[in-house]
Amino acid sequence: MSTAPSTSPTPGSARAGGPSSDEAPQAAAPAPKSRGSWAPLRPLILRLHFYAGVFVAPFLLVAAVTGFLYAGAFQAEKLVYSHEMTVPVGNAKLPISEQVDAAREAHPEGTVSAVRPSPADDATTRVMLSGVEGVDAAHTLAVFVDPYTGKVRGALEQYGSTGALPLRTWIDELHRDLHLGENGRLYSELAASWLWVIAGGGLVLWFSRRRALRKVRGTAGRRRTLGLHGTVGVWAAVGFIFLSATGLTWSTYAGANIDVLRTSLGQATPSVSAAAGGGEHAGHDTASGAGGDGEHGVGLDTILAAARAEGLGDPVEIVPPADASSAYVVKQVQRSWPEKQDAVAVDPATGEVTDVLRFDDHPLLAKLTRWGIDLHTGVLFGLVNQLALMLLAGSLILLIVWGYRMWWQRGRGSAFGRPVPRGAWSQVPPYVLVPLMAAVAVVAYFVPLLGIPLAGFLVVDVVLGEVAHRRGRRTAA
Numbered sequence: 355m356s357t358a359p360s361t362s363p364t365p366g367s368a369r370a371g372g373p374s375s376d377e378a379p380q381a382a383a384p385a386p387k388s389r390g391s392w393a394p395l396r397p398l399i400l401r402l403h404f405y406a407g408v409f410v411a412p413f414l415l416v417a418a419v420t421g422f423l424y425a426g427a428f429q430a431e432k433l434v435y436s437h438e439m440t441v442p443v444g445n446a447k448l449p450i451s452e453q454v455d456a457a458r459e460a461h462p463e464g465t466v467s468a469v470r471p472s473p474a475d476d477a478t479t480r481v482m483l484s485g486v487e488g489v490d491a492a493h494t495l496a497v498f499v500d501p502y503t504g505k506v507r508g509a510l511e512q513y514g515s516t517g518a519l520p521l522r523t524w525i526d527e528l529h530r531d532l533h534l535g536e537n538g539r540l541y542s543e544l545a546a547s548w549l550w551v552i553a554g555g556g557l558v559l560w561f562s563r564r565r566a567l568r569k570v571r572g573t574a575g576r577r578r579t580l581g582l583h584g585t586v587g588v589w590a591a592v593g594f595i596f597l598s599a600t601g602l603t604w605s606t607y608a609g610a611n612i613d614v615l616r617t618s619l620g621q622a623t624p625s626v627s628a629a630a631g632g633g634e635h636a637g638h639d640t641a642s643g644a645g646g647d648g649e650h651g652v653g654l655d656t657i658l659a660a661a662r663a664e665g666l667g668d669p670v671e672i673v674p675p676a677d678a679s680s681a682y683v684v685k686q687v688q689r690s691w692p693e694k695q696d697a698v699a700v701d702p703a704t705g706e707v708t709d710v711l712r713f714d715d716h717p718l719l720a721k722l723t724r725w726g727i728d729l730h731t732g733v734l735f736g737l738v739n740q741l742a743l744m745l746l747a748g749s750l751i752l753l754i755v756w757g758y759r760m761w762w763q764r765g766r767g768s769a770f771g772r773p774v775p776r777g778a779w780s781q782v783p784p785y786v787l788v789p790l791m792a793a794v795a796v797v798a799y800f801v802p803l804l805g806i807p808l809a810g811f812l813v814v815d816v817v818l819g820e821v822a823h824r825r826g827r828r829t830a831a
Contacts, residue, residue, distance in 0.1 A: 394781035394782045395782060395786070396558075396559065396562055398782070399555045399558055399559060400555075400559055401815075402551070402555060402811070403552060403555040403556060403559060405811045405815075406548050406551060406552050406555075406811075407552060407754075407757050407761075408758075408761065409807070409811075410544065410545070410548040410552070410807070411754045411757060411758070413541050413542075413544050413545040413548075414545045414548070414549060414552075414750060414754060415750075415751065415754050416532070416541065416545070417529065417541075417542055417545040417546075417549075418747045418748075418750040418751045418754070419747070419751065420525065420528050420529035421529055421597075421743065421747045422743075422744050422747035422748060422751070423525050423528070423529070424522070424525045424526055424529045424731075424732070425732050425740045425741075425743035425744045425747065426740065426744060427521060427522040427525045427526070428522065428732060428733070428737075428740055429737070429740070430521060430522075431518075431519055431521055431522045434519075434521055435510065435519050435521075437507060437508060438478065438498040438507050438508040438510060438519075439477065439478060439498065440476050440477060440478065441476060441477070441478055441500045441501070441502065441507065442476070442502075443475045443476050443502075444500075444501075444502030444503065445502065446502070447472060447501040447502055448501060448502065448503075448504055449654075449655045450469065450471050450479070450654050450655055450658055450672075451653055451654045451655050452504055453471075453479045453481070453499045453501055453504060454466065454469055454481050454499075454654060455504075456499055456504040456505070456506060457479075457481035457483075457497040457499050457506060458481075460497065460506040460509075461483060461486075461495065461497050461506075461509055463483065463485075463486050463487065463495075464483035464484055464485040464486035464489075464495060465483065465484055465485055466481060466482070466483060466674055467482050467483065467484035467494055467673070467674070468482040468494070468671050468672065468673050468674075469481050469482070469654065469671070469672045470482070470517070470669060470670070470671050470672075470687070471501070471658065471668070471669075471670065471672070472501040472668075473668040473669035473670075474668070477501075478498040478499055478500060478501065478507055479498070479499045479500075479501050480496045480497070480498060480499075480512070480517065481496070481497045481499060482494040482495070482496050482497075482512060483495040483496075483497065489511055490511065490513075492513070493511050493512060493513045493523070494511070494512050494513075495509055495510075495511060495512070496509065496510050496511070496512035496517070496519070497509045498510070511523070513526070514526070515687065515689075516689060516731070516733060517687075529542065530542055536606070539605070539606050540606065540803065542601070542605070543601075543602070543605040543606055543607065543608060543609075543803050544803045544807070545601075546597070546598050546601035546602050546605060546608075547598070547602065547605075547608065547801050547803040547804040548598075548803075548804060548807070549594050549595075549597065549598035549601075550594065550595045550598035550599060551804065552594075553587070553590075553591040553594035553595050553598070554591070554595060556584070556587045556588075556591060557587075557588060557591045560584045560587065560588050561588075563584075570582055570585055575763065576760055576763035576764060579756050579759050579760050579763060580760055582752075582756055583753055583756040583757060583760065586749055586752060586753060586756075587749075587753050589749075590746055590749040590750070590753070593742075593746045593749075594746065594750065596726075596729075596730075597730060597746065599726070600726035600727055600729065600730040601730060602801065603723055603726065603727060604727065605803075607801075607802045607803060608800065608801045608802070608803070611800045611801075612800075615800075616719050616720070616723070619719065620717065621717040621718065621719035621720055622717070622720065623716065623717075623720040623723070623724070624711060624715075624716060624717075624720070625697075625711070626683060626685070626697040626698060626699050626709050626710070626711040627681075627699055627708070627709040628673075628675070628676065628680050628681050628683050628699055629679065629680065629681065629699075629708075629709075630675070630679055630680055630681045630699075630701050630702070630703070630708065650674060650675055650682070650702040651701075651702030651703045651704075651705070652702060652703070652704065652705040654672060656705040657672060657682045657684065657700045657702070657705065658670075658672060658684065659705075660684075660698070660700045660705050660706070660707055661684035661698050661700065661707075663707075664696075664698050664707055664710060665696065666684060666685075666686055666694075666696055666697075666698060667686070667694065668688075669686065669687050669688050669694070670684055670685065670686050670687065671684070671685055671686075671687045672684050673685070675702055681699040681700055681701050681702060681708055681709075682699065682700040682701075682702055683697060683698075683699055683700075684697065684698050684699075684700060685697035685698075686713075689728045689733040689734065690728075690733055690734060690735065690736055691734055691735055693713065693724065693725070693728070693734075694713070695713035695716075695724065696710075696711065696712050696713055697710075697711045698710050698711070730743075794808070
């Protein structure tokens with residue numbers, strides 16, 4: 355790589371000087387000793403920023419567009435499904451067991467896997483049924499019941515712990531895997547794996563530039579595009595790094611490695627014991643039960659009362675016992691701030707609480723993971739959170755467009771899209787290069803969809819360099 359004196363923090367660009375510096379790459383030159391080891395590192399980062407921006411940006415663009423749609427889906431869901439989700443406020447709510455009976459009378463198919471009592475005065479109760487014909491096995495059929503009258507207001511397919519209904523579920527799956535299943539998840543993991551690298555590299559490059567080269571006002575052409583790209587990128591970079599880090603926590607490969615690391619550090623997310631005899635949070639917090647009508651032993655009303663006595667306020671979810679030796683699990687499901695994530699297990703025969711798990715007792719990394727995921731998905735701070743995510747997604751879309759525009763503007767004429775010249779790595783002192791390569795190798799191991807493409811970039815770069823070298827020798831001869 356080259357040590358060109360004027361460079362840019364963009365995925366699709368390399369320099370920000372006048373027209374002459376835009377038009378012709380300079381040959382690699384020795385780094386000025388007065389600038390220390392940073393001088394040769396900057397072109398290395400710039401070249402990585404260029405390659406990642408050009409080849410990974412399409413995946414990031416898809417993630418940004420679908421993420422923008424998902425952030426807006428929460429409010430759209432409330433409008434589209436207002437009839438099912440809300441009711442006129444009445445005088446007194448019926449016992450939860452009567453509401454479940456009303457749901458089962460209207461929908462006797464499947465089994466009751468969970469019940470979410472009405473969490474607000476104008477909200478319906480949701481009775482979730484699993485094993486319903488025509489409903490995805492990973493989803494449930496949510497039956498919406500008026501808590502005041504017992505009237506069923508509708509039934510919709512539901513997915514996930516946030517209770518996503520069909521519209522949000524469709525957008526969520528589009529964002530997560532493009533409706534391609536597990537293989538499709540690789541696209542989103544690739545985007546998350548590289549977003550922090552591109553954003554971090556852009557930050558380093560922007561702040562290493564001379565102040566005069568960062569301005570937008572009074573500039574035109576590629577310099578103006580560069581200024582807009584860099585300014586917006588700097589303001590949004592922290593948000594991008596956060597989205598990348600939190601997105602990786604539930605990705606296929608990097609997410610599995612993160613789970614292993616958290617478990618080895620004793621920071622895994624605990625679960626309340628669902629064994630009827632109690633436990634030390636080492637049992638299984640069942641996600642679905644084989645509960646038939648959801649009534650076992652003392653019944654749902656006594657179970658809910660026992661959970662309320664332990665301080666579990668709305669919203670809560672009641673999960674029936676998985677088998678004859680299991681307990682009910684009642685857990686809070688509020689993901690907005692302040693989060694409510696306490697859980698209890700209740701013996702169906704006696705109505706006694708057999709195990710209690712407080713969110714305050716979760717390990718630190720488990721809490722941070724929970725908060726990070728909820729902030730990433732837009733539920734932690736509600737509408738403000740969702741608007742912030744839409745702003746970040748819009749910023750990323752603009753940055754990608756500007757990056758490709760600079761790539762076009764930089765390569766006018768016969769040298770379209772020229773990357774930064776090679777050669778700078780050989781000038782990096784070994785005491786900097788060796789630890790840097792070791793750190794990159796470790797990160798690439800834990801984040802394979804960063805490591806594999808990075809190795810591919812290096813191979814392509816070496817091959818292209820060798821081809822150019824041989825052509826040069828033939829021309830000289």
